[in-house]
Amino acid sequence: MRKLLKFTPIIMLLIGLTSCRSVKVASDYDREANFDNYKTFAFFKPGIDKAEINDIDKRRILRAIEAELMAKGFTKSETPDMLVSIFTKSNQRVDIYNNAWGYGAWGWGGYGGWGWRSHGNTVSTTTEGVLYIDLIDTKKKELIWQGSGTGNLETRNIDKKEARIKEFVSQMLLQFPPEKK
Template sequence: MKKLIKFLPVVMIAAVLTSCNSVKVAADYDKQVDFNTYKTFAFFKTGIDKAEISDLDKRRILRAIEAELFAKGLIKSENPDMLVSIFTKSQQRVDIYNNNWGWGGWGWGGFGWGGFGPGWGGFGPGFGWNNQPLVSTTNEGTLFIDFIDANKKELVWQGSGTGYLPSKMEKKDERIKEFVSKMMEKYPPGMNK
């Protein structure tokens, strides 16, 4: 039992880090639309300009979307069938885990066992309660990709991906590609059944 209690903090930290690494995706679409009719696309500048992220991140996202659409056989065009827009939301996520069990800290006196002196947590580490919570802060973001019918000017498909956002530039490219790739697995609708 003591070994289990000793390793629970490690398991909790691993669970937090693992949950931060996953991207949760969803898609919604108009069931009346035949997505096979969309062969060409262009980016909808008006919508993209409103996205509240840096121009560098916008370019990263647009390059990733473009690569995914090319891989699906669509062609970029001046006279497109479909317009592509994006928008984002972000929030700081704070997770607090109360760690009210495990090995105690340093202390003096008392009765019982532990440390260099008698007592629960005599002078040295002893068994007791650790009242210091584990606090984890991450930036969580949601990326939305909208596909708009260029002729009707109607939204026909929307993908969303939510997950941890890294602050280091080297990791941003890969993370953005992961967001877009996982969302685009859901386009066109019905292909991944």
């Protein structure tokens, strides 16, 4: 039991770090769409051009989407069944940690004297990005599936950034095509 208590802070730190790095994904789709009819895709340039992300990261995202769709058996085509578009958002995330209580307590004496003491808060800000992937029926010009992935993308290391983008796209497209009910 003592060993478990000894390693509890380390385990909690690892859980915290891995939860910060994870991608939170969600998807929605048109229940009337027959996803068996979609075999080919192309990128919807007007939609992609509006995405508020630099061109280098945009190309990384598109390459990752293309690789994932092709791995699922879809083919890129000039006359596609569905169009792929993306857009992005960013949110400023502020975390406030109030874990600096101590050095005294109610009562007489002790370090810090009389009363309860607090020595401040720790504030952390990060930018969370949200990537949306839209799949549009080419003939009907209707959205048939949308995936979203939320997580932290900031990194100065290009290899890590590229791997993070691939992780985003891969996690999102795990939910495509939706399972038949």
